[in-house]
Amino acid sequence: MVTFISFIVLLGILIFAHELGHFLAARAGGVGVLKFSLGFGPKIFGKKIGETEYVLSWIPLGGFVKLLGESGTEELPPEDEKRSFYKQPRWKRMLIVLAGPVFNFLLAVVIFFLVYLNGLPNLLPVIGELSPDSAAASSGILKDDAILSINDRKISFWDEIKPVIRESGGGDLTIRIRRGGEEKIFTVKPKLSKTKNIFGEEETTYLIGISPAGKTVIEKKNPPAALISSVEKTWEISKLTVISVVKMLQGVLSPRTLGGPIFIAQVAGNQVREGIVPFVLFMAILSINLGVINLFPVPVLDGGHIFFYLIEMAARREIPVKIKEWASQIGFVFLLMLMLFVIMIDIERLNIKPVNEVLQFFK
Numbered sequence: 001m002v003t004f005i006s007f008i009v010l011l012g013i014l015i016f017a018h019e020l021g022h023f024l025a026a027r028a029g030g031v032g033v034l035k036f037s038l039g040f041g042p043k044i045f046g047k048k049i050g051e052t053e054y055v056l057s058w059i060p061l062g063g064f065v066k067l068l069g070e071s072g073t074e075e076l077p078p079e080d081e082k083r084s085f086y087k088q089p090r091w092k093r094m095l096i097v098l099a100g101p102v103f104n105f106l107l108a109v110v111i112f113f114l115v116y117l118n119g120l121p122n123l124l125p126v127i128g129e130l131s132p133d134s135a136a137a138s139s140g141i142l143k144d145d146a147i148l149s150i151n152d153r154k155i156s157f158w159d160e161i162k163p164v165i166r167e168s169g170g171g172d173l174t175i176r177i178r179r180g181g182e183e184k185i186f187t188v189k190p191k192l193s194k195t196k197n198i199f200g201e202e203e204t205t206y207l208i209g210i211s212p213a214g215k216t217v218i219e220k221k222n223p224p225a226a227l228i229s230s231v232e233k234t235w236e237i238s239k240l241t242v243i244s245v246v247k248m249l250q251g252v253l254s255p256r257t258l259g260g261p262i263f264i265a266q267v268a269g270n271q272v273r274e275g276i277v278p279f280v281l282f283m284a285i286l287s288i289n290l291g292v293i294n295l296f297p298v299p300v301l302d303g304g305h306i307f308f309y310l311i312e313m314a315a316r317r318e319i320p321v322k323i324k325e326w327a328s329q330i331g332f333v334f335l336l337m338l339m340l341f342v343i344m345i346d347i348e349r350l351n352i353k354p355v356n357e358v359l360q361f362f363k
Contacts, residue, residue, distance in 0.1 A: 003269030006279065007261070008060055010268045012038060014104065014287050015063040018294070021103030022065040025096040032068030032083040039063060061261065067096075072321055090309045097305045104291030105234055111284040112230035115277060119220035123158035126213040134209020136175075139188045144213065145177040157219065158212045165190050170206050199247050234288055241292040260342030299324075299331030 015038055026033050032051060037043075039057030046055040051068075069076055069084025076084055085093060125147040130137040147155045150164045151174050165173065173188045190206035197203055221229060247253035259267070264286065271279040297307035304327070308319055 003265050006268040006272040007265035010264070010279075010283055010286065011060050013283060014107070014290055015039075015060070017103045017107040017287065018100045018290065019063045019065050021099035021101070021106075022067075022096060025099035026065065026067055026085070029088060029092050029096055030083060031085045031088060031096065032080065033065060034068055035064070035066035037064050037066070090313050094306055094309045097302045097309075100302050101291040101294045104287045104294070105238070107287045108234045108237070108284040108291075109227075109230045111280050111287075112233050113226050115281060116221040116226035116229050117223065118277070119218040120277075121216040122219040123212045124215045124217055125155045125158050125161060126215045127210050128213035129211045131209035134207075135188050135191050136208040136210045139175075139186045141175070141177065141186055141188070141210070142179065145179050145184075147175060147177055148183065149176045150174070161210075165206055165208060168206065173208070199244075199253055201252060234284075237285060237288045238292050241289050245296075255341070256345055258342045258345060260339065260346040262343065262346035298334065299327035300335060301331065304328075304331055 019036060019038070023033055023036055034051060035053045035055060037055040037057055039055075039060045040062055041057050041059040044056045044058060046053050048054075067085040068080060069086045072086035074084075081087055085096070088096075127136070127141065127143055127145045127147070130141065130143060147161065149155055150161065151168070153160075153164055155161060155164075168190060170190055170192060173190065175186050175188050177184055177186065188208050190208050192204055193207045194202060194204055195207070244253060244257075248255055248257075267282060268279065271282045294301050295303040295306070297303045299308075308324060308327075312319055
């Protein structure tokens, strides 16, 4: 029950943020909004306020905002022509479509901002283990030494160490440490080593052969620092999402790393049991993923509409409605097949023997 409820809450907030972006942008642009729907299929309930019907439907795997004259084929009374989505300049239509993904990114920024203000555990720069014959061990650095600075750059947390070593390009590092009650200075020359990145690829980087002791402290950021870190984290995860998709197309990353509704529900349930902070952080990551994926130039998605508008702006004429409809149908079939694929992966992850035997026929 916890898993189901957390899944519904998670999807509901993500969908609401996305569609709220479209809704507010349309209203700001003077475009009529006929329906604001959370979910698809038969409606649970709906209420009309003004010209807009607000609907909650049974299938919580998406949502939509129906705009006045959005297809360009409707016959509208003259007084509604200027409020028609299709009659707006292309740049305004692009902004309305773009607002959905933008609100997903904004939701992530807000979540990260609040979490950073509240405080997160961060590893202290205290050395745990040293690799045998490593650069750090050879220089005389010991376990439990606390790193204070590297090349006169203050080190407050463990994640600040790696960038400084990487930027050195293999040059000597002056590392100031605290051992017991005294400070010591060591000169360490990083070694070029092979290591695996998060995608499992071979890459070379400079290392000094140390690992953290695991000691943490709650780090709270002031509002300006929290805002900067929130934007940086959102950008970092957005880039990682794009790179992951590219790696998947290149065959470097297995498609079986994808997660569908069942996987998301399981993770959401686990995060809720861990506490509110892990749950909202998971929500932020999913919101970023949703925003990035919606910007892909696939018909039906926001990115597909933006792609069409860019073509029209370059060609200075409209793409025929029929072509857009065909493209949307193809895009819908593609997304449906992708959804079925990830659901099959989700079911396989459950590791139910009779089900796995059936799934073998589809491989």
